[in-house]
Amino acid sequence: MPELAKTYEPASVEERWYAAWLEQGCFTARPERVSDQRPAYSIVIPPPNVTGVLTLGHVLNNTIQDILARRARMLGKEVLWLPGTDHAGIATQTVVERTLKKQGVIRHRDDLGREKFLEKVWEWKDKHGGIIIQQLKKLGASCDWSRERFTMDPEYSRCVSQVFVELYKKGLIYRGKRMVNWCPVSLTALSDEEVTMKPQNSTMFHFREEVAELPGTWLTIATTRPEVIPGDTAVAVNPKDERYAHLIGKHVIRPLPVNLPADQKLIPIIGDEHVDFEFGTGVLKVTPAHDMADFEIAQRHNLPVIDVMNPDGTMNALAGESLVGLDRFEARNVAVDRLRELGVLDKEEPYQNNVGYSERADVPIEPRLSEQWFLKYPSVAESKACVAEGRMKFFPDRWAKVYDHWMENIRDWCISRQLWWGHRVPVWYRGDETYCGIDAPEGDGWTQDTDVLDTWFSSWLWPFATMGWPEKTDTLAKFYPTTDLVTGPDIIFFWVARMIMAGHEFMGELPFRNVYFTGIIRDKQGRKMSKSLGNSPDPLDLIAKFGADALRFGVMRSAPLGTDVTYDEKNVELGRNFCTKLWNAARFRQMQGGEHEAEIIPRMLTADDKWILLQLDRAVQEVTRALEQYRFSDATATLYRFFWSEFCDWYLEASKAALTSDDDARRSTTLAVLDFVLSHTLRLFHPFMPFITEELWHGLGYCDDMPADQGGRTIMNAPWPKPLTNDERHYMDIDPSHEEFAQQRYEVVNAGRGLRRDFNIASSKRVRFVLRCGAGYLTEHDHAVLELLLAADPLDLADAEWQAPKGTPVALTPLGELLLPLEGLIDASAERDRLTKEIAKVEQELGKVRAKLADTNFAGKVPPQVLAEHRQREETWAQKLEQFQRMLEALG
RNA sequence: GCGCGCUUAGCUCAGCGGUAGAGCGCUUGCUUCACACGCAAGAAGUCACAGGUUCGAACCCUGUAGCGCGCACCA
Numbered sequence: 001m002p003e004l005a006k007t008y009e010p011a012s013v014e015e016r017w018y019a020a021w022l023e024q025g026c027f028t029a030r031p032e033r034v035s036d037q038r039p040a041y042s043i044v045i046p047p048p049n050v051t052g053v054l055t056l057g058h059v060l061n062n063t064i065q066d067i068l069a070r071r072a073r074m075l076g077k078e079v080l081w082l083p084g085t086d087h088a089g090i091a092t093q094t095v096v097e098r099t100l101k102k103q104g105v106i107r108h109r110d111d112l113g114r115e116k117f118l119e120k121v122w123e124w125k126d127k128h129g130g131i132i133i134q135q136l137k138k139l140g141a142s143c144d145w146s147r148e149r150f151t152m153d154p155e156y157s158r159c160v161s162q163v164f165v166e167l168y169k170k171g172l173i174y175r176g177k178r179m180v181n182w183c184p185v186s187l188t189a190l191s192d193e194e195v196t197m198k199p200q201n202s203t204m205f206h207f208r209e210e211v212a213e214l215p216g217t218w219l220t221i222a223t224t225r226p227e228v229i230p231g232d233t234a235v236a237v238n239p240k241d242e243r244y245a246h247l248i249g250k251h252v253i254r255p256l257p258v259n260l261p262a263d264q265k266l267i268p269i270i271g272d273e274h275v276d277f278e279f280g281t282g283v284l285k286v287t288p289a290h291d292m293a294d295f296e297i298a299q300r301h302n303l304p305v306i307d308v309m310n311p312d313g314t315m316n317a318l319a320g321e322s323l324v325g326l327d328r329f330e331a332r333n334v335a336v337d338r339l340r341e342l343g344v345l346d347k348e349e350p351y352q353n354n355v356g357y358s359e360r361a362d363v364p365i366e367p368r369l370s371e372q373w374f375l376k377y378p379s380v381a382e383s384k385a386c387v388a389e390g391r392m393k394f395f396p397d398r399w400a401k402v403y404d405h406w407m408e409n410i411r412d413w414c415i416s417r418q419l420w421w422g423h424r425v426p427v428w429y430r431g432d433e434t435y436c437g438i439d440a441p442e443g444d445g446w447t448q449d450t451d452v453l454d455t456w457f458s459s460w461l462w463p464f465a466t467m468g469w470p471e472k473t474d475t476l477a478k479f480y481p482t483t484d485l486v487t488g489p490d491i492i493f494f495w496v497a498r499m500i501m502a503g504h505e506f507m508g509e510l511p512f513r514n515v516y517f518t519g520i521i522r523d524k525q526g527r528k529m530s531k532s533l534g535n536s537p538d539p540l541d542l543i544a545k546f547g548a549d550a551l552r553f554g555v556m557r558s559a560p561l562g563t564d565v566t567y568d569e570k571n572v573e574l575g576r577n578f579c580t581k582l583w584n585a586a587r588f589r590q591m592q593g594g595e596h597e598a599e600i601i602p603r604m605l606t607a608d609d610k611w612i613l614l615q616l617d618r619a620v621q622e623v624t625r626a627l628e629q630y631r632f633s634d635a636t637a638t639l640y641r642f643f644w645s646e647f648c649d650w651y652l653e654a655s656k657a658a659l660t661s662d663d664d665a666r667r668s669t670t671l672a673v674l675d676f677v678l679s680h681t682l683r684l685f686h687p688f689m690p691f692i693t694e695e696l697w698h699g700l701g702y703c704d705d706m707p708a709d710q711g712g713r714t715i716m717n718a719p720w721p722k723p724l725t726n727d728e729r730h731y732m733d734i735d736p737s738h739e740e741f742a743q744q745r746y747e748v749v750n751a752g753r754g755l756r757r758d759f760n761i762a763s764s765k766r767v768r769f770v771l772r773c774g775a776g777y778l779t780e781h782d783h784a785v786l787e788l789l790l791a792a793d794p795l796d797l798a799d800a801e802w803q804a805p806k807g808t809p810v811a812l813t814p815l816g817e818l819l820l821p822l823e824g825l826i827d828a829s830a831e832r833d834r835l836t837k838e839i840a841k842v843e844q845e846l847g848k849v850r851a852k853l854a855d856t857n858f859a860g861k862v863p864p865q866v867l868a869e870h871r872q873r874e875e876t877w878a879q880k881l882e883q884f885q886r887m888l889e890a891l892g
Numbered sequence: 893g894c895g896c897g898c899u900u901a902g903c904u905c906a907g908c909g910g911u912a913g914a915g916c917g918c919u920u921g922c923u924u925c926a927c928a929c930g931c932a933a934g935a936a937g938u939c940a941c942a943g944g945u946u947c948g949a950a951c952c953c954u955g956u957a958g959c960g961c962g963c964a965c966c967a
Binding site: 004006007008197204221222223224225236274275276278279280281283284285286287291293294353354396398399401402405406409489492520524526557558560562563564566568570571573574576577578579580581583584585586587588589590591633634637640641648649652653656750753754756757758760761762763764765766791845848849852855856857858859860861862863866869870873 | 895896897898903904905906910911914915916917920921922923924925926927929930931932933934946947948959960961962963964965966967
């Protein structure tokens with residue numbers, strides 16, 4: 001085996017192993033291998049935007065999925081991690097359109113026309129579509145690339161059409177002219193979920209309108225949107241409002257638009273319960289074409305609907321000469337000027353309100369009446385029930401409540417978009433005829449609906465459409481429903497809820513059993529990562545600098561279940577340091593030589609060996625449990641503690657005593673324990689850090705223990721470590737008392753190091769220690785370990801009678817008093833001060849315990865076990881106190 | 893307005909009924925033959941606040957404040 005380099009060089013290792021895994025088909029799922037003994041495990045990737053680039057959010061999300069997939073393989077499952085990309089309608093179309101404009105190819109997409117423009121989008125997709133996939137590979141994602149899907153693949157598109165047709169035939173999809181959220185920039189309708197409310201500093205304008213039938217009587221109206229006054233078709237008051245009730249049925253004179261004949265300016269005063277008399281002036285202007293609530297009022301009262309705006313947010317001719325052609329915000333200013341000129345503007349006051357914004361274009365949406373396609377959600381009851389009844393689990397489970405609330409108040413989904421990039425609505429028209437089908441109808445003269453479908457209308461089919469539905473493929477039969485879904489809580493409604501409904505509706509079953517919601521990655525100031533803030537580091541840079549494993553480990557370590565992740569490059573650095581530590585521990589093992597298959601000889605096991613085997617066992621159990629509960633940061637914390645503190649700091653240092661001994665059996669047993677622990681550790685680490693563990697798995701030769709026919713002896717297929725069985729414990733003669741003994745010796749070491757510190761002796765300087773435990777109490781090996789770890793030269797064992805020179809520093813340990821004889825440096829007063837301080841501490845602790853025990857309330861009511869613990873504690877402190885006092889007396 | 897979450901060491905977070913923990917940062921030693929991306933030792937906390945339950949509360953209950961998120965929304 002070639003000697004390992006001094007530091008780990010991730011780049012070449014990562015590239016080499018990823019290529020090897022691909023070549024050996026390690027990621028390919030084989031449905032034919034699924035059986036009772038080899039259960040299926042599946043997960044579908046949340047498809048990233050096809051033209052997107054990798055962000056830290058993707059790193060978090062996909063590392064989690066990779067950990068789950070890799071661990072499932074090690075548990076002997078047949079794993080399918082199905083990857084792919086999303087066409088991301090608006091996002092992609094916007095990017096391509098903007099780029100073409102920048103390049104001067106077009107001024108507007110209409111310059112090219114639908115077909116030509118789509119050609120450009122496909123060109124763009126072919127050019128940039130592979131980027132994020134390549135980046136996921138850099139991260140080490142073990143996706144089954146042979147099954148990669150794209151939401152605009154021909155087969156996938158057929159699924160989308162088929163689903164549309166089926167829902168149409170069931171009467172769940174319908175077309176209607178309704179109020180929708182309109183984005184004046186993207187020029188398309190949006191779903192309710194694509195609108196986010198933002199607080200705005202607006203102005204509330206109060207203006208007067210005169211009652212036509214009662215000249216001199218004015219109604220004052222409060223509004224934030226004076227520019228849509230030309231669209232007002234009524235003024236509403238609450239019929240119970242005594243101030244205004246008598247005016248119902250009369251009319252007011254609308255001040256805008258100007259230049260209309262007087263009779264056309266009259267609009268009715270109506271009574272409607274919707275009007276809140278507390279708010280504003282208690283008089284509401286009703287603008288049915290530009291406000292959702294007003295539209296409903298208009299329907300109740302059969303009011304005309306006057307749309308005064310163009311699709312792009314500019315005012316149309318109906319807004320009148322003074323406003324026509326102006327952008328809605330300019331128009332607002334002009335409208336205010338007009339009101340002022342007319343002398344009817346009473347008041348302007350600053351006002352904070354919430355305005356719906358288009359999530360994508362980041363501009364206020366415009367409520368707009370238009371002809372759109374809507375879906376009445378299917379399988380709502382089942383979808384609600386499966387989460388409520390716990391058949392599908394959410395992690396953390398508080399999201400179940402959010403889901404439930406949304407499902408309870410679910411409203412029809414506007415699924416049509418006035419875009420070009422996407423799945424075309426599979427509906428054709430000819431005269432009065434309408435045809436809905438997967439393929440175009442026979443005969444001439446049919447024209448297809450020009451709208452495309454909301455991107456999520458394809459994404460919601462992802463779990464089964466990617467597996468070949470509607471064909472009954474092997475993949476679908478074996479891997480659906482999927483096991484886990486890993487995604488962000490921000491798309492719980494956009495995607496998760498809808499997939500659950502589609503799963504029930506088309507597969508008759510839930511699409512996944514567990515949903516893990518990641519946190520959102522934030523910067524150190526707690527802000528979301530975003531391109532515009534420039535606070536989002538490029539994961540590829542981090543991989544280049546620290547290695548993919550370091551990035552993965554660092555991110556997982558800082559991402560506890562249920563909380564947002566504060567990103568700090570320090571964490572990645574920590575991951576890099578950890579990789580180096582692992583690498584160097586492996587190097588240490590390699591430098592000892594010897595074959596790795598050296599067998600453990602139970603009778604040769606030292607207390608240290610048994611101790612580390614028990615710590616390993618504990619780590620195996622903890623990591624396993626943490627992963628079962630999706631507590632990834634807990635798993636990394638355990639791995640870190642076990643490997644760094646327990647294995648490297650204690651065991652590996654202690655093992656040096658055995659490794660330099662003349663006893664061959666001891667030597668080879670120690671090597672065997674090192675190998676046992678390392679090979680288990682590598683496997684525990686593998687899901688988190690796939691590259692370095694594979695490299696060391698081969699570098700240390702552990703791969704040789706695997707059957708040659710199993711996919712190239714990769715650690716990917718090595719068995720996940722199991723806790724020790726009772727038989728194994730018995731065979732190796734391991735029991736908790738050995739752990740305690742080892743621990744006690746380590747306490748001696750700590751005490752010795754403490755003495756060094758107190759007396760300013762460098763940790764590396766070899767000095768004489770005396771342990772008053774009686775000769776022959778320790779085995780030769782245990783003694784050698786203590787000597788090594790204390791850097792003692794020598795460590796003498798003495799009887800209780802042994803007297804040190806007065807003022808010799810001494811520390812209490814579970815194995816006896818540890819003395820540090822200082823030749824010529826004895827300072828009795830310094831030691832007296834030190835002991836006095838120790839005594840004060842002990843007395844304080846003893847006092848606390850005694851006070852509790854003296855409390856009859858405590859002693860009478862506490863469970864016996866707790867009482868016993870306190871008694872034990874009291875005894876220990878009392879003993880210590882006595883010993884310290886004796887030491888102080890000895891000082892004279 | 894309704895709901896959810898958070899508040900523990902300078903920073904990021906564990907702990908969720910029985911003596912306050914980790915990593916980073918900080919301090920002090922150390923070129924100890926795997927590793928200075930390291931080793932060793934150390935300082936550092938009225939566990940947001942106020943009540944309550946309990947023998948005992950960071951942990952359970954009630955309320956308050958601050959921060960964050962979701963839903964709804966009155967022009």
